[in-house]
Amino acid sequence: MSDWEARLSASGRRLTAARRAILQVLSESTIPLSPLEICRQGQARYAPLGLATVYRTLSLLEKEALVRRVYQENGACGYLPASPGHRHVILCRSCGRVAEFPGNEDWEGLAALVQQTTGYRVEDHLLQLVGLCPNCRQGG
Amino acid sequence: MSDWEARLSASGRRLTAARRAILQVLSESTIPLSPLEICRQGQARYAPLGLATVYRTLSLLEKEALVRRVYQENGACGYLPASPGHRHVILCRSCGRVAEFPGNEDWEGLAALVQQTTGYRVEDHLLQLVGLCPNCRQGG
DNA sequence: AAATTTATTGAGAAATTTTTTCAATAAGGA
C-alpha cells in the first residue's frame, strides 16, 4: 500500500479505482492539471471516471493535504500532488513545470514584522514563486 | 482628479461612471468582494451597472495594478483596491478583513536559496498571509 | 459648443466551471 493509500485509510476513507486513477494522473504530471484534464487523462486508466468524482476527490485530497492547488498566471487553478515537508512551489512561467521546496525562511522574523506593522497575528501563509526552470533558461 | 483616475488617464483609458462606481465600492470595503457583490453594491451608486462590465473593469484594473486579487480560504477569489508600495496582504481568517504590508523581507536570500535547491531562477512571487486581526484577537 | 471618433457599455446569449441529486455500485468490516 502506497503512502497516500495509507493516509486515506487512516482517515476512514475508501480506496477506490477512481481515486487511484486520479492520484496516478497527478503523480505522473510535471505541470498542474485542471479538473477537466485530470478527468480526461484519468479515463484512460479508468474509463467510467466522472467529472463530479474528480471534483469531489480533489476537494477530499486537498483536505488531507495530499494534493496542492496552485494559482497560475492566467488566473486558473491547477492541481499537483503534494509532498510532505514541502510547503511551497515555484512555477516555471514558460513551460509550467513545478518544483517544490521546503521553505526554511525566517517566518518568525517576518511574522514579528507583520504583526508590528499591521497588528494581525500571523498564523499561516501562501507562498508561490514564479520563475524560469533550468531547461527554459537554456532554450529561451 | 484622484490618483487612480490619473493612472487610468495616463494609460489612455476613459473615466466612466461604471469605473468610478466599481472603484468606489472597492475602496469602501474592508473585506475582499466578489465580482457579483461588486456589481450589486455598485448598482446602488450607478444603477445601470452590468456584471459584464464589472468583470471587464476588474481585469483592466488588475493589469494597471489598481486592484489586487486575493485567494480566500474557501477557494474563492475576491478583489481589493491595491495601494502602491504594498505588494502583500494579510487576511483575517475570522472576519475577512485585510491589511497590506510592504514586504521588506529578504527576497534576495530566499531567491538564492530556492535557485540552489531547485535550479529555477526566481522572478516573481505571490505571498499572502492568514491570521487574526486585532479586533478578532480580542473577541475570539 | 457642436461634431467626430472610437472606447466603453449593458443586455442577453453562450460557454465554462462547479455543485447537487439520486439511484446504483462496490469497499471494507462482520
Place this chain on the structure above:
DNA sequence: TCCTTATTGAAAAAATTTCTCAATAAATTT
C-alpha cells in the same frame, strides 16, 4: 459471503465567466 454505507456516474442545476453587438458617451477636434 453478507451487510452496511461511503462512493460513484449521469444528469440536472447552479454559479461563474466570456462573448456578441448595437447603443452610448468620453475625449478630441473643429
